[in-house]
Amino acid sequence: MSVFSIPGNRRGMQQRTLFLCVMFVTMLSVPNIQALTTCDIDAISQDIKSLLPQRDTFNNAGLDYSLENFGDRTGSSTRRRGDIIGAAVRLSFHDAASFSPVDGNGGIDGCLQFDKPENAGLQAFWDFVRPTYERWRDFVGLSLADFWALLSIVLIKEAQGPTIPFQWGRIDATNCDFDEGRFPDSTESHRALDVFQRLGFSNEEMVALMGAHTLGRAVQANSGFSGSWARSEDRFDQFYLKTLLDIPWRRVEVGANTGKMQWVVGNRIMLNADMALGFDIDGSNGDPNTGSPTVCGGQGQQNTCARAGTHDIVRHFADDIEAWFDTFTTAYVKMLNLGQGELKEVIFDGNCDNGDSLDDTVFPTAPLSHCF
Ligand code: HEM
Numbered sequence: 001m002s003v004f005s006i007p008g009n010r011r012g013m014q015q016r017t018l019f020l021c022v023m024f025v026t027m028l029s030v031p032n033i034q035a036l037t038t039c040d041i042d043a044i045s046q047d048i049k050s051l052l053p054q055r056d057t058f059n060n061a062g063l064d065y066s067l068e069n070f071g072d073r074t075g076s077s078t079r080r081r082g083d084i085i086g087a088a089v090r091l092s093f094h095d096a097a098s099f100s101p102v103d104g105n106g107g108i109d110g111c112l113q114f115d116k117p118e119n120a121g122l123q124a125f126w127d128f129v130r131p132t133y134e135r136w137r138d139f140v141g142l143s144l145a146d147f148w149a150l151l152s153i154v155l156i157k158e159a160q161g162p163t164i165p166f167q168w169g170r171i172d173a174t175n176c177d178f179d180e181g182r183f184p185d186s187t188e189s190h191r192a193l194d195v196f197q198r199l200g201f202s203n204e205e206m207v208a209l210m211g212a213h214t215l216g217r218a219v220q221a222n223s224g225f226s227g228s229w230a231r232s233e234d235r236f237d238q239f240y241l242k243t244l245l246d247i248p249w250r251r252v253e254v255g256a257n258t259g260k261m262q263w264v265v266g267n268r269i270m271l272n273a274d275m276a277l278g279f280d281i282d283g284s285n286g287d288p289n290t291g292s293p294t295v296c297g298g299q300g301q302q303n304t305c306a307r308a309g310t311h312d313i314v315r316h317f318a319d320d321i322e323a324w325f326d327t328f329t330t331a332y333v334k335m336l337n338l339g340q341g342e343l344k345e346v347i348f349d350g351n352c353d354n355g356d357s358l359d360d361t362v363f364p365t366a367p368l369s370h371c372f
Contacts, residue, residue, distance in 0.1 A: 086216015
């Protein structure tokens with residue numbers, strides 16, 4: 001499918017109304033949707049999915065989480081897919097993390113300070129995705145905040161993650177200077193995790209959301225950190241949760257004299273904030289970047305670190321994928337609503353003109369009214 005064509009659904013009717021719609025939206029220059037149907041969402045979702053290259057032949061059936069399997073076995077298209085999926089999810093979290101309940105602003109508002117260090121790399125991703133958004137903004141008048149939300153929902157499902165219900169009606173902010181300083185410091189440990197309390201998440205929800213680090217990777221040119229958390233960067237699997245506790249991670253500096261510390265085993269990484277979910281890594285001097293401990297996780301004597309208060313939650317989600325998916329879904333829906341009022345339901349339309357069945361990545365099962 002050409003990414004610029006209106007995907008099969010209702011092409012005739014859509015092309016006739018396209019001109020009028022574009023004129024109308026251009027005149028208003030603000031999204032003005034009266035209703036969104038499941039056919040609209042299906043078509044937009046197909047367009048989003050066409051951003052991904054085909055997956056290579058790497059097969060993670062029977063995924064083995066043991067130490068010997070830490071070699072880099074990701075194929076190139078798997079990595080490319082992981083880059084796109086990972087960046088979409090990171091973008092949504094960064095949009096959400098600016099929420100301030102005290103000041104009553106920020107949150108999911110389609111506004112990100114792309115030039116700030118914590119958002120490094122996201123501008124390039126957005127330049128890649130923007131044409132897809134602009135088609136649908138002009139066509140159905142979707143807000144940017146709605147599009148970013150849907151983008152991550154569709155791609156999480158493409159990564160074989162949970163089915164996350166989508167609602168719409170988010171209002172974009174035209175300015176977000178107030179975001180300044182609200183994103184957690186990535187060199188910190190449990191103090192970085194304090195952001196979840198500000199955003200109103202429970203410890204369970206925090207651990208579930210952090211499990212998304214199983215997607216994508218860290219790039220030195222962006223964040224100063226380097227490597228991926230999991231073996232298959234385009235799979236929403238339990239690799240991150242399982243390895244966090246069961247592998248002896250060693251703290252190292254990324255490159256010479258960078259001052260950036262991360263935790264590694266083979267080609268896999270954890271950040272301080274990841275490790276802090278399982279262990280007390282601040283040690284005696286209260287700083288996760290200097291002093292001991294320098295090895296955490298693994299069995300028996302390998303592990304020299306005290307357990308963090310959230311250790312058992314990590315274990316629970318590592319052992320029970322349904323529990324993780326359920327909590328992740330609840331938390332993600334909450335995240336995609338931060339700073340917004342009541343959202344609207346997508347209207348069920350079983351008669352998409354080309355007769356395509358609805359896209360089951362976003363529409364899991366009947367009754368549909370429960371899914372949005
Ligand atoms: C205290 C909380 C967090 C910190 C300190 C943190 C920090 C980071 C850092 C430093 C990177 C590497 C960025 C790069 O080099 O391009 C990253 C990537 C990522 N983060 Fe987080 N993160 C946090 C929470 C979250 C949450 C809650 C989510 C999802 C809900 C998330 C999703 C991701 C994803 C998917 C990537 C991979 C991006 C890619 O492949 O381009 N993060 N994060």
